Amino acid sequence: xxxxxxxxxxxxxxxxxxxxxxxxxxxxxxxxxxxxxxxxxxxxxxxxxxxxxxxxxxxxxxxxxxxxxxxxxxxxxxxxxxxxxxxxxxxxxxxxxxxxxxxxxxxxxxxxxxxxxxxxxxxxxxxxxxxxxxxxxxxxxxxxxxxxxxxxxxxxxxxxxxxxxxxxxxx
Numbered sequence: 001x002x003x004x005x006x007x008x009x010x011x012x013x014x015x016x017x018x019x020x021x022x023x024x025x026x027x028x029x030x031x032x033x034x035x036x037x038x039x040x041x042x043x044x045x046x047x048x049x050x051x052x053x054x055x056x057x058x059x060x061x062x063x064x065x066x067x068x069x070x071x072x073x074x075x076x077x078x079x080x081x082x083x084x085x086x087x088x089x090x091x092x093x094x095x096x097x098x099x100x101x102x103x104x105x106x107x108x109x110x111x112x113x114x115x116x117x118x119x120x121x122x123x124x125x126x127x128x129x130x131x132x133x134x135x136x137x138x139x140x141x142x143x144x145x146x147x148x149x150x151x152x153x154x155x156x157x158x159x160x161x162x163x164x165x166x167x168x169x170x171x
Contacts, residue, residue, distance in 0.1 A: 001100065003107045006056045006069070008045035013066045014058065015044050021069075021090035027126050027153055029088065052115075057107055059091070059100045067095035070104040072111070074118065084112060086123040089132070101132070105139055112167055119167050126151070127159040141165045 006014055022033040048056055053076055059068030068091040074084040086108060091100045112118055125132050127146055137143075141163040150160035 001059060001061060001098070001103065003057055003059050003103055005050050006048050006058045008049050010058060010066070011041050011045040011048055014048060014056065014069065015039075015041065017066050017069055017090065017092065018088070020092070021088070024093065025090070027151075027158055028090070028129060028132075030151065055111070056088075057104055059095070059104050061095060067092040068100040068104050070108055072108050074115070082117055082119040084115075084118055084121055086121055089123075101135055102139075105135065109139065109165070109167075121165040121167060123163050124150070124160045125163070127161050133161060133163075136163055136165075139165065 019033060019036060022029055022031060022036055026032065050056070053074040054072060056069060056071045058066050061067050070089045071087040072084060073087060075081055086105075089101065089104065091104075109121065112121055121141075123136065123141065124147075125136070127133075133143070142165070143161050143163050145162045147160045147162065149157040151158045
């Protein structure tokens with residue numbers, strides 16, 4: 001298992017896993033399969049190009065298959081530039097319970113700590129996603145609230161927990 005930054009060259013394999021995530025766990029994401037399916041591969045390539053304020057990490061198994069993804073996005077406006085967000089965390093069901101999500105989070109946190117002035121990492125998750133919440137808590141994330149009815153999936157409303165991690169820069 002290894003983790004690396006995804007680039008435009010990874011657009012096809014990223015798109016495949018991203019679409020799978022939306023089919024397998026639609027309750028975990030604000031986007032939908034239908035809306036993501038319409039996004040062109042060119043747009044996906046552009047979005048995957050890493051920059052100082054955003055990047056996507058991929059976890060690859062020993063067979064070089066992409067089995068996990070996570071996206072980092074830092075705020076650009078001056079008053080909130082001290083904050084960043086974790087988005088689109090997903091691990092292929094066949095690779096779950098092997099520490100892939102933890103490895104992705106640890107790598108993202110490590111990179112975040114190296115960014116000057118970054119103080120807070122935020123994320124949200126569906127309140128019923130207890131395995132993810134436990135993982136985030138073991139990494140130091142704290143739940144600071146719950147947004148009731150944050151998402152509507154069909155006729156069902158889902159609450160979202162809001163979590164943050166105070167970043168302590170590495171010396």
